[in-house]
Amino acid sequence: MKKGLAILGMGAFAIVLQGAVAGFLSPPWCPDLGFLIVIALGPRFASSAGGISIAATLGYLSDLLSGSLLGQHLLLRMLAFGAARRAGRQLDLRGLLPQAVFAGSLSGLNALAFAVVTAFFAGSGFGWPAPRAFLTHVAVDAAFAPLVAAAVDRVLAWAGEDDSSRPLMRFEPRGKIA
Amino acid sequence: MGDFGRRLRTAILVAALVAVALVSMVSDRRALLDGGRELPWGVGALVDVARSLQKIITLPMDFLGDRWDHYLALVGVGEENVHLRERISFLAEENLQLREALVASGRLAQIAEMREGFEIPMLPSELVGGDASPWFRSVSFDRGRAHGVRSGMPVISEDGLVGLVTAASRYSARAMLLLDRQSAVDGTVQRSRARGIVRGRGVDDLEFEFVVRGGDARVGDVIITSGLGGVYPKGLRIGRITGVSDPGDRLIQIATIAPAVDFGRLEQVFVMLRRGPTMELLYESEERDELAEAAPSRPTS
Numbered sequence: 001m002k003k004g005l006a007i008l009g010m011g012a013f014a015i016v017l018q019g020a021v022a023g024f025l026s027p028p029w030c031p032d033l034g035f036l037i038v039i040a041l042g043p044r045f046a047s048s049a050g051g052i053s054i055a056a057t058l059g060y061l062s063d064l065l066s067g068s069l070l071g072q073h074l075l076l077r078m079l080a081f082g083a084a085r086r087a088g089r090q091l092d093l094r095g096l097l098p099q100a101v102f103a104g105s106l107s108g109l110n111a112l113a114f115a116v117v118t119a120f121f122a123g124s125g126f127g128w129p130a131p132r133a134f135l136t137h138v139a140v141d142a143a144f145a146p147l148v149a150a151a152v153d154r155v156l157a158w159a160g161e162d163d164s165s166r167p168l169m170r171f172e173p174r175g176k177i178a
Numbered sequence: 179m180g181d182f183g184r185r186l187r188t189a190i191l192v193a194a195l196v197a198v199a200l201v202s203m204v205s206d207r208r209a210l211l212d213g214g215r216e217l218p219w220g221v222g223a224l225v226d227v228a229r230s231l232q233k234i235i236t237l238p239m240d241f242l243g244d245r246w247d248h249y250l251a252l253v254g255v256g257e258e259n260v261h262l263r264e265r266i267s268f269l270a271e272e273n274l275q276l277r278e279a280l281v282a283s284g285r286l287a288q289i290a291e292m293r294e295g296f297e298i299p300m301l302p303s304e305l306v307g308g309d310a311s312p313w314f315r316s317v318s319f320d321r322g323r324a325h326g327v328r329s330g331m332p333v334i335s336e337d338g339l340v341g342l343v344t345a346a347s348r349y350s351a352r353a354m355l356l357l358d359r360q361s362a363v364d365g366t367v368q369r370s371r372a373r374g375i376v377r378g379r380g381v382d383d384l385e386f387e388f389v390v391r392g393g394d395a396r397v398g399d400v401i402i403t404s405g406l407g408g409v410y411p412k413g414l415r416i417g418r419i420t421g422v423s424d425p426g427d428r429l430i431q432i433a434t435i436a437p438a439v440d441f442g443r444l445e446q447v448f449v450m451l452r453r454g455p456t457m458e459l460l461y462e463s464e465e466r467d468e469l470a471e472a473a474p475s476r477p478t479s
Contacts (some may be wrong), residue, residue, distance in 0.1 A: 024308075082192075
């Protein structure tokens with residue numbers, strides 16, 4: 001509970017900060033901090049239900065502080081959390097490079113998902129993100145991902161049991177063990 | 179069983195949240211089509227707190243920007259000043275001549291009277307933040323319902339059209355910029371009066387779609403609002419054409435527009451405290467519906 005609240009507080013502050021910085025920086029150059037926190041949380045947070053709830057809450061806050069439709073970030077943050085959680089089970093996401101590559105890839109998919117959902121629900125017609133803005137933003141997200149992951153580790157460690165010590169790659173038996 | 183129960187609970191939670199997200203998006207889309215959303219009290223208070231925090235965060239950056247603008251970026255100001263003074267004296271002279279001509283024709287008093295009826299009250303407002311998502315283009319500012327701001331009101335700056343208020347809480351509001359993918363404005367080429375739709379592309383320029391037959395748009399032409407969409411008043415400057423595509427055998431031609439407003443340097447905006455006729459109609463019908471719902475139902479015989 002304490003860890004959840006700590007991450008929520010951190011995420012909420014990050015989203016507010018991102019909105020403030022967006023007033024000065026060109027949008028592609030702003031790291032999507034809310035998104036990065038959610039994907040850092042995926043392999044680290046112990047409870048799936050708790051993690052999904054946090055992702056949804058942070059998504060809703062992003063909806064309130066952005067020009068998206070209410071519910072758009074909520075939905076896509078949950079998907080991002082799910083994808084990161086699943087990837088954390090299959091892949092070894094420790095280390096700067098794997099984290100950056102994974103965050104960059106997911107950031108690209110996230111951008112495309114936003115374009116699809118906006119086209120479908122807002123009826124504005126599908127438009128690919130402008131290539132330069134898209135690539136810049138993916139690179140910025142990739143660069144910031146290890147920093148955000150380290151910050152999430154710190155907050156989780158500070159708030160309670162040290163989840164960062166949990167191995168990110170889990171081996172689960174597929175059948176019964178005799 | 180414990181594990182199954184946990185998985186089931188998670189699945190139910192995910193399904194419920196997905197349903198909430200889908201319903202929210204559909205209802206929010208309807209609200210936007212009806213001119214925007216007025217945030218409920220609790221949510222609005224949360225947004226106001228966030229905007230206050232954003233304002234505090236931006237204070238040091240504002241301070242640095244201000245120092246830069248007032249002390250470090252003054253190279254060439256002297257030369258510009260001389261040029262502007264010359265321009266002012268030229269315009270003052272021209273203004274005087276026009277006034278004289280109007281007075282001579284006896285129409286000045288008549289025009290002044292008419293202007294009072296047309297003038298739209300403007301509310302100056304400071305920007306407090308950009309969009310919390312890189313895939314949308316909107317800004318938030320420090321005036322809200324308490325100051326008379328309502329969804330559907332146009333937002334302008336001294337350079338031209340900025341966008342439209344799409345959400346308002348008590349002490350702050352959010353405006354969708356022209357650059358946003360969801361933005362579409364009915365525009366006119368000032369020179370040829372060719373009409374078309376100005377659309378945002380999510381990047382720093384806009385596109386102007388117009389019908390090839392009869393449409394005449396060239397590089398350098400100024401695009402203004404046509405006033406025909408019923409949302410924005412006529413004559414607000416949108417931007418200047420920087421490129422026109424080759425239509426080939428298509429009916430629709432697309433021109434690229436550089437916006438009149440430099441959105442990267444936007445600090446202060448003016449909210450036009452009057453909604454366009456389309457918005458008023460939408461709100462009137464909405465208010466009528468609310469009144470009808472609030473009225474006690476008559477027993478049917």
